[in-house]
Amino acid sequence: MLDHKMLKNKMLDKDRISRRIRLNSFIRSLFSFSTIFSLLVLGVLLYQVGVDSIGWLDLKFLTSNLSIFPEKAGIYGAIIGTVMMMLIVIPVTTILGVSTAIYLEEYAKKGKLQYFINVNISNLASVPSVIFGLLGLTVFGRLLNLGSSILAGGLTMSLLVLPIVVVSAQEAIRAVPGYLREASYAMGASKWTTIWKVVLPVAIPGILTGTILAMSRAIGETAPLVVLGIPTLIMKIPNSVMSDFTALPIQIYYWTLDSVLKPEYANLAAATIVVLLVILFVMNSTAVLIRNKFQQKF
Amino acid sequence: MTGDVKLKEKDKEKEVVFEVKDLNLWYGNDHALKDINLAIKKNQVTAIIGPSGCGKSTFIKTLNRMIENIPSVKITGEINYQGKSIFDKSVRVEELRTRVGMVFQKPNPFPKSIFNNVVYGPRIHGIKDKQVLMEIAETSLRQAALWDEVKDRLNDNAYGLSGGQQQRLCIARCLAVQPDVILMDEPTSALDPIATYKIEELMESLKKDYTIAIVTHSMQQAARISDETAFFLMGELIEFDKTTEIFSNPKDQRTEDYITGRIG
Numbered sequence: 001m002l003d004h005k006m007l008k009n010k011m012l013d014k015d016r017i018s019r020r021i022r023l024n025s026f027i028r029s030l031f032s033f034s035t036i037f038s039l040l041v042l043g044v045l046l047y048q049v050g051v052d053s054i055g056w057l058d059l060k061f062l063t064s065n066l067s068i069f070p071e072k073a074g075i076y077g078a079i080i081g082t083v084m085m086m087l088i089v090i091p092v093t094t095i096l097g098v099s100t101a102i103y104l105e106e107y108a109k110k111g112k113l114q115y116f117i118n119v120n121i122s123n124l125a126s127v128p129s130v131i132f133g134l135l136g137l138t139v140f141g142r143l144l145n146l147g148s149s150i151l152a153g154g155l156t157m158s159l160l161v162l163p164i165v166v167v168s169a170q171e172a173i174r175a176v177p178g179y180l181r182e183a184s185y186a187m188g189a190s191k192w193t194t195i196w197k198v199v200l201p202v203a204i205p206g207i208l209t210g211t212i213l214a215m216s217r218a219i220g221e222t223a224p225l226v227v228l229g230i231p232t233l234i235m236k237i238p239n240s241v242m243s244d245f246t247a248l249p250i251q252i253y254y255w256t257l258d259s260v261l262k263p264e265y266a267n268l269a270a271a272t273i274v275v276l277l278v279i280l281f282v283m284n285s286t287a288v289l290i291r292n293k294f295q296q297k298f
Numbered sequence: 299m300t301g302d303v304k305l306k307e308k309d310k311e312k313e314v315v316f317e318v319k320d321l322n323l324w325y326g327n328d329h330a331l332k333d334i335n336l337a338i339k340k341n342q343v344t345a346i347i348g349p350s351g352c353g354k355s356t357f358i359k360t361l362n363r364m365i366e367n368i369p370s371v372k373i374t375g376e377i378n379y380q381g382k383s384i385f386d387k388s389v390r391v392e393e394l395r396t397r398v399g400m401v402f403q404k405p406n407p408f409p410k411s412i413f414n415n416v417v418y419g420p421r422i423h424g425i426k427d428k429q430v431l432m433e434i435a436e437t438s439l440r441q442a443a444l445w446d447e448v449k450d451r452l453n454d455n456a457y458g459l460s461g462g463q464q465q466r467l468c469i470a471r472c473l474a475v476q477p478d479v480i481l482m483d484e485p486t487s488a489l490d491p492i493a494t495y496k497i498e499e500l501m502e503s504l505k506k507d508y509t510i511a512i513v514t515h516s517m518q519q520a521a522r523i524s525d526e527t528a529f530f531l532m533g534e535l536i537e538f539d540k541t542t543e544i545f546s547n548p549k550d551q552r553t554e555d556y557i558t559g560r561i562g
Contacts, residue, residue, distance in 0.1 A: 179402065180408060182402065182406065183406045183407075184408075184422075185364065185395065186362065186395055186400040187396065187419040187422070188392045188394075188395040188397075188422075188475065189419075197418070198408060
């Protein structure tokens with residue numbers, strides 16, 4: 001027999017209750033401190049970058065070519081380089097990524113092989129970008145002899161973000177309720193008709209959100225391009241996919257390195273960081289907007 | 299072949315649409331349907347009743363082979379649709395499902411406009427003419443007794459309709475493909491009594507042109523709307539007869555226990 005009275009007294013013990021309440025407030029302050037701390041560090045960084053870029057970030061900076069003289073230098077070439085690289089990354093990753101996701105989710109037999117492929121794609125998504133840089137250097141740079149061209153850079157970057165696109169597209173496709181597919185099959189629709197007319201229209205917002213986030217990763221990545229051997233100083237504006245090029249993160253990297261030679265380079269790097277952050281901010285906000293606007297209510 | 303069954307059933311004027319012979323079905327090792335033999339006849343409502351998990355939904359989904367979307371399913375036996383085996387290699391499920399439509403338990407309209415929901419089937423089967431599609435939409439919605447409620451908002455999203463309207467929209471969508479048979483898997487279980495009443499009325503009017511097989515949880519519903527009733531219990535077909543017979547004069551004790559509410 002349980003001693004109910006004893007148990008009841010124990011559970012109503014005033015000291016224990018106040019101890020639990022104290023613990024709760026301690027945990028709360030600890031967690032809010034963590035949040036505030038990260039926000040603070042981010043704020044300091046942004047402030048520092050912002051201050052350093054004052055006076056350097058203007059229209060001339062965006063439209064001038066690269067120069068060894070800090071006063072004349074601009075990031076026009078780097079912007080063009082980034083844009084051209086993305087013109088390769090976007091079609092390559094969306095076409096390959098979404099097709100792979102559709103195959104794995106809708107066509108592939110659910111079994112060991114499909115599970116094995118899925119696990120590996122998720123693993124690939126977390127492989128360090130330097131490794132992808134080395135892969136790109138070996139396959140595209142050396143083997144296919146593309147050197148450090150925009151094409152080599154774009155393909156390397158595509159490899160890097162492809163797993164992210166595949167995984168997010170898979171999740172979007174998986175979130176489409178089965179009863180919608182059933183309704184379509186029950187009217188005699190084939191698998192592809194069902195995918196095209198029912199699954200994709202519902203999954204597109206999710207796919208788009210994941211793809212945009214992957215693209216902003218590709219725009220910000222530096223390591224793979226460094227490994228590919230993008231030259232430090234390029235005066236020419238790239239005019240084809242085979243041209244050598246520089247991109248925004250690369251520019252930030254080299255200018256930061258060179259700031260030991262001329263302190264003004266640090267200001268150029270800061271100004272470029274602001275430009276890159278604005279681009280990323282716009283892209284990520286677009287992704288969030290799309291997600292909110294099209295969020296399905298099932 | 300269908301002639302034999304007709305004679306056996308002593309019902310010469312009714313043509314057999316589905317003839318099920320020794321049907322067995324397994325989900326992995328779970329024997330879900332055991333030696334089912336029955337015939338579904340043209341232009342009448344066949345009700346399938348039984349407690350949860352007795353295999354009635356499994357059975358109806360076998361008729362249009364939707365059950366095969368579940369990977370572990372194994373089937374033996376025969377189902378003939380208008381004299382031809384539906385498991386024959388030459389039968390394409392797409393064609394079978396165009397002739398044998400289905401309405402599900404939970405209303406499942408597409409997140410599209412009312413119009414685009416109804417004409418989904420005709421469109422995927424190659425009808426593109428806007429005028430024709432419009433006529434199909436109107437006819438189907440009228441048949442489903444929904445036209446008057448939605449005619450002014452055909453371009454609104456189907457999710458704005460009530461549950462009962464959504465289910466009638468699904469019936470209209472099914473009718474738009476001009477099937478011969480309509481399979482209904484507990485079509486009113488998610489609906490209130492008034493919406494249920496409308497759908498039952500609708501079935502009464504549809505059986506002139508269509509053959510209907512309906513799975514239902516409600517014995518009253520089976521009694522109200524069906525011509526013949528099959529009683530399933532634990533994967534077995536216990537009794538199959540005219541609905542009036544089943545409800546007034548059941549031959550099997552288990553049927554009687556079920557319809558009088560002693561089991562299930």
